[in-house]
Amino acid sequence: MTAPLDVSGQAMEAQPEAVLEGAGGKAIEGRSLGQIAWMRLKRDKAAFVGAFVVVFLTLIAIFAERPFGGLIALFGDPPNLPNNDLIDPMTSAPLGTWGGMSLEHPFGLEPVNGRDLFARILSGAQISLLVAFLATLVSVVIGSLLGVLAGFFGGWVDTLISRLMDVFLAFPLLLFAIAIVGAVPDKALGLSGNGLRVAVIVFIIGFFNWPYIARIVRGQTLSLREREFVDAARSLGAGNGYIIFREVFPNLVAPILVYSTLLIPSNILFEAALSFLGVGVAEPQASWGGMLTRAVDYYQIAPHFMIVPGLAIFVTVMAFNLLGDGLRDALDPRAR
Amino acid sequence: MRKTNALALAALGTALAMGLAACGGTAGGGGDKNTGTGNTGTGTSAAKHNDGYTKVVNASDAKGGTLKFAYSDEPDSMDPGNTYYAFNWNFTRLYARPLLTYSAEPGEAGLKLVPDLAEGLGEASEDGKTWTYKLKKGIKYDDGTEVKAADVKYAIARSNFSAELTDGPKYFAEYLDAGDYKGPYKDKNLDNFKGIETPDDYTIVFKLKAPFSEFDFLVANPQSAPVPQAKDTGLEYEKTVASTGPYKIESYEVGKQFNLVKNEHWDPATDTTRKQLPDRIEVQMKQSAEDIDQRLLAGQIHVDLGGTGLQTAARAKIVGDPKLKDSTDNPYTPFNRYAMMSTKVAPFDNIECRKAVQYATDQVATQAPWGGPLGGDIGSTLMTPTTVGYQQFDLFPNGADNKGDVAKAKEALTACGKADGFETNIAVRGDRTKEVQVAEALQASLDKVGIKASIKKYPSGDWSAQYAGKPDFVHKNNLGIMIAGWGADWPSGFGFLSQIVDGRFIKASGNYNMMELNDPAVNELLDKGIQTTDAAERNKIWAEVDKKVMESAAFLPFVYEKTLLFRPESLTNVYVHPAYGMYDYTWLGVKQ
Numbered sequence: 001m002t003a004p005l006d007v008s009g010q011a012m013e014a015q016p017e018a019v020l021e022g023a024g025g026k027a028i029e030g031r032s033l034g035q036i037a038w039m040r041l042k043r044d045k046a047a048f049v050g051a052f053v054v055v056f057l058t059l060i061a062i063f064a065e066r067p068f069g070g071l072i073a074l075f076g077d078p079p080n081l082p083n084n085d086l087i088d089p090m091t092s093a094p095l096g097t098w099g100g101m102s103l104e105h106p107f108g109l110e111p112v113n114g115r116d117l118f119a120r121i122l123s124g125a126q127i128s129l130l131v132a133f134l135a136t137l138v139s140v141v142i143g144s145l146l147g148v149l150a151g152f153f154g155g156w157v158d159t160l161i162s163r164l165m166d167v168f169l170a171f172p173l174l175l176f177a178i179a180i181v182g183a184v185p186d187k188a189l190g191l192s193g194n195g196l197r198v199a200v201i202v203f204i205i206g207f208f209n210w211p212y213i214a215r216i217v218r219g220q221t222l223s224l225r226e227r228e229f230v231d232a233a234r235s236l237g238a239g240n241g242y243i244i245f246r247e248v249f250p251n252l253v254a255p256i257l258v259y260s261t262l263l264i265p266s267n268i269l270f271e272a273a274l275s276f277l278g279v280g281v282a283e284p285q286a287s288w289g290g291m292l293t294r295a296v297d298y299y300q301i302a303p304h305f306m307i308v309p310g311l312a313i314f315v316t317v318m319a320f321n322l323l324g325d326g327l328r329d330a331l332d333p334r335a336r
Numbered sequence: 337m338r339k340t341n342a343l344a345l346a347a348l349g350t351a352l353a354m355g356l357a358a359c360g361g362t363a364g365g366g367g368d369k370n371t372g373t374g375n376t377g378t379g380t381s382a383a384k385h386n387d388g389y390t391k392v393v394n395a396s397d398a399k400g401g402t403l404k405f406a407y408s409d410e411p412d413s414m415d416p417g418n419t420y421y422a423f424n425w426n427f428t429r430l431y432a433r434p435l436l437t438y439s440a441e442p443g444e445a446g447l448k449l450v451p452d453l454a455e456g457l458g459e460a461s462e463d464g465k466t467w468t469y470k471l472k473k474g475i476k477y478d479d480g481t482e483v484k485a486a487d488v489k490y491a492i493a494r495s496n497f498s499a500e501l502t503d504g505p506k507y508f509a510e511y512l513d514a515g516d517y518k519g520p521y522k523d524k525n526l527d528n529f530k531g532i533e534t535p536d537d538y539t540i541v542f543k544l545k546a547p548f549s550e551f552d553f554l555v556a557n558p559q560s561a562p563v564p565q566a567k568d569t570g571l572e573y574e575k576t577v578a579s580t581g582p583y584k585i586e587s588y589e590v591g592k593q594f595n596l597v598k599n600e601h602w603d604p605a606t607d608t609t610r611k612q613l614p615d616r617i618e619v620q621m622k623q624s625a626e627d628i629d630q631r632l633l634a635g636q637i638h639v640d641l642g643g644t645g646l647q648t649a650a651r652a653k654i655v656g657d658p659k660l661k662d663s664t665d666n667p668y669t670p671f672n673r674y675a676m677m678s679t680k681v682a683p684f685d686n687i688e689c690r691k692a693v694q695y696a697t698d699q700v701a702t703q704a705p706w707g708g709p710l711g712g713d714i715g716s717t718l719m720t721p722t723t724v725g726y727q728q729f730d731l732f733p734n735g736a737d738n739k740g741d742v743a744k745a746k747e748a749l750t751a752c753g754k755a756d757g758f759e760t761n762i763a764v765r766g767d768r769t770k771e772v773q774v775a776e777a778l779q780a781s782l783d784k785v786g787i788k789a790s791i792k793k794y795p796s797g798d799w800s801a802q803y804a805g806k807p808d809f810v811h812k813n814n815l816g817i818m819i820a821g822w823g824a825d826w827p828s829g830f831g832f833l834s835q836i837v838d839g840r841f842i843k844a845s846g847n848y849n850m851m852e853l854n855d856p857a858v859n860e861l862l863d864k865g866i867q868t869t870d871a872a873e874r875n876k877i878w879a880e881v882d883k884k885v886m887e888s889a890a891f892l893p894f895v896y897e898k899t900l901l902f903r904p905e906s907l908t909n910v911y912v913h914p915a916y917g918m919y920d921y922t923w924l925g926v927k928q
Binding site: 080081082084087088089090091092093112113193278282283284294297298300301 | 626648649651652655656698700701703704705707708709710739766767769772773775776777779780783790791793
């Protein structure tokens with residue numbers, strides 16, 4: 001088993017610990033698994049900070065442009081509005097110190113055209129998080145379904161799905177993504193422009209990342225299906241469908257949740273990489289990777305233009321990773 | 337020029353250097369404002385900003401030393417017959433002399449053609465279809481053998497008619513009456529090439545299909561430099577060019593290092609336009625552009641061969657330091673940067689809608705990506721200020737500060753029947769950051785008057801073959817506006833205009849008249865102009881063509897491009913040659 005993460009699915013039946021924690025004042029009371037995990041998570045400060053940042057960013061992305069122009073309208077210029085008056089025409093750099101940072105433009109201005117970086121970071125956050133969440137959802141749905149089927153039925157089903165995973169894992173994803181996004185027409189499937197591009201990117205990232213999650217789920221399922229409670233259910237006459245969804249699947253929720261949280265940051269990075277290479281969403285829609293590409297030409301005269309989106313990516317990825325690690329620790333104490 | 341990119345030939349432009357720098361374009365400003373500032377007098381050199389534009393800086397006849405060039409890429413070829421790179425039409429003159437060349441003087445005077453290998457300018461026949469040049473006697477190659485008329489004929493045969501040498505322009509193939517001649521590599525017998533006749537060793541007669549009054553400009557390109565048939569090695573010839581100029585090739589390691597040494601068989605008495613000051617000339621290729629700037633500023637190298645000027649970071653440094661700024665020049669390149677609106681794509685088939693775009697465009701915002709005033713003056717015509725025949729006018733004033741006139745644009749929109757605006761697309765070469773930034777600026781301008789434009793990026797490699805240069809594709813994809821650029825191969829109105837405005841040049845692919853403007857009056861004027869032998873008369877016609885095309889409102893000018901060139905203290909005899917828009921590489925010397 002070569003899962004990228006050593007997430008173990010046995011967290012759910014680690015029963016005895018539940019009793020230890022509560023041995024305080026009141027009568028001893030059984031605790032649910034969720035309560036235990038929550039308690040452990042609360043004690044993990046790094047994870048808590050991560051969770052806080054994740055929630056914060058998600059809210060920002062949701063309310064960036066809606067309702068009524070959202071946060072961007074509240075705090076400054078629209079993301080695509082040029083401010084040529086605030087640019088030194090001779091050098092192309094923003095006027096003022098720190099790349100034109102001020103109360104109106106807290107993150108400074110883009111060189112050459114003077115677009116407000118604060119608005120563009122927020123606008124870019126929508127794209128990054130939207131792509132990352134949707135792509136992760138696609139991977140998780142496909143991956144858990146196929147993983148469970150492969151693990152549970154074994155035999156030729158397992159062989160077929162496992163080889164399929166190998167094929168997908170061997171795919172040169174980045175090259176494929178560049179080729180596909182470059183070849184996508186302007187209008188297809190009832191979508192057009194950036195809507196279509198986001199859909200294509202989500203599809204590519206999501207559709208090619210499912211084997212990682214499927215492998216983990218398959219491994220867990222392999223061990224779960226031999227367990228007594230599965231035998232018990234079977235001896236009571238339960239069918240395969242019932243066993244998979246009522247007996248096995250609940251035990252897979254924890255590893256899937258942990259893995260999803262850790263998949264999101266890698267998807268954010270992937271989206272940024274695509275945008276950096278010029279095959280992400282199209283200008284003038286802001287994206288963090290796209291901003292970094294632009295910044296390369298001006299890093300000597302306007303370093304802030306590289307630092308700001310760079311930090312945005314860094315903080316987001318870091319937060320998701322902290323949260324993911326915390327979740328894993330909380331849900332699976334033995335993996336510590 | 338066939339290709340509009342910076343790699344392709346940027347040459348032959350400029351006129352009226354000083355006069356127009358002061359009033360170029362509607363916003364102008366760049367040229368004259370700069371000369372006034374930055375003069376602190378602290379520099380050891382007394383030269384000021386833009387001095388190299390009007391006079392020879394650090395004039396000196398001191399010989400010796402090594403002149404060092406660096407270049408950020410590698411050229412198509414160092415073979416004078418096989419290069420379309422702007423700087424190479426300047427640089428190859430060090431070892432290859434064409435029949436005619438441009439006078440070695442700054443300012444307008446430098447646009448005058450003077451005899452080089454030839455004894456005088458071309459003599460046209462009555463009907464304008466035969467041009468005769470006489471070679472100077474006694475001109476030798478670097479091996480001491482004499483240059484013969486047949487060598488010139490051979491040079492043109494190989495560069496224009498062979499399938500092997502693909503990089504240079506093919507004007508001679510287009511204009512000479514040569515039947516279906518296949519070039520000297522397929523057909524070794526030069527007598528079968530009927531487009532040029534050599535009645536004796538010193539006479540060259542060009543036979544044209546149709547009268548062409550600007551033929552002298554064609555023989556001033558390096559393709560007319562003689563090549564002895566016995567020495568031609570095809571594509572390899574770039575390493576062993578038989579030199580007629582003051583230098584000869586010592587070695588060429590392709591894409592890395594190109595070295596020249598003095599040619600002792602060059603006779604200064606036969607050459608009015610070149611000097612022979614440094615002992616050696618070395619070119620380093622494939623250097624990082626930013627590294628070149630730093631070494632230039634530090635005085636470790638003398639010239640950036642590409643002649644396209646300093647990068648963003650070095651520019652910022654120059655602007656902040658008056659002393660450094662005194663060591664720079666800011667000449668026009670032959671390029672106009674503009675957009676074309678397709679008259680065949682709705683709603684731009686209605687002139688009022690085109691006018692709306694003209695008025696709405698914020699030309700300060702579209703100037704910014706080129707580097708602001710240092711990168712170009714705001715334009716209002718097709719021809720650039722350094723094209724012979726240029727006349728300043730502005731048919732669509734877009735506000736006092738050129739930032740767009742929303743009221744007028746809305747008026748035009750109403751007249752077009754689209755009072756609430758419309759949707760369209762802006763096509764742009766996606767790998768050209770500056771052009772994409774221009775498209776974004778244009779998009780923002782249009783948004784203000786209700787025109788919703790989406791930006792469509794296409795690769796520059798197939799830009800003219802598959803995308804913007806393919807009318808079918810343009811119509812199908814509703815590409816209303818296309819961002820482009822153009823520089824002429826020789827500094828006349830015809831050289832600039834014919835390919836981009838002549839309705840008969842609209843091609844199914846590789847089309848540069850992206851407006852698809854086919855105005856019989858324009859076509860007729862072009863024909864009339866090229867048959868007019870009187871230069872002044874001819875130039876008036878070019879200006880008329882310019883106005884006629886601008887009246888169609890399909891041509892949306894952004895900037896007349898400029899570069900910022902740096903001349904280190906150690907460089908002597910520096911001036912901007914108006915025909916090339918960069919320093920005259922044949923004049924340079926170095927301080928020891």
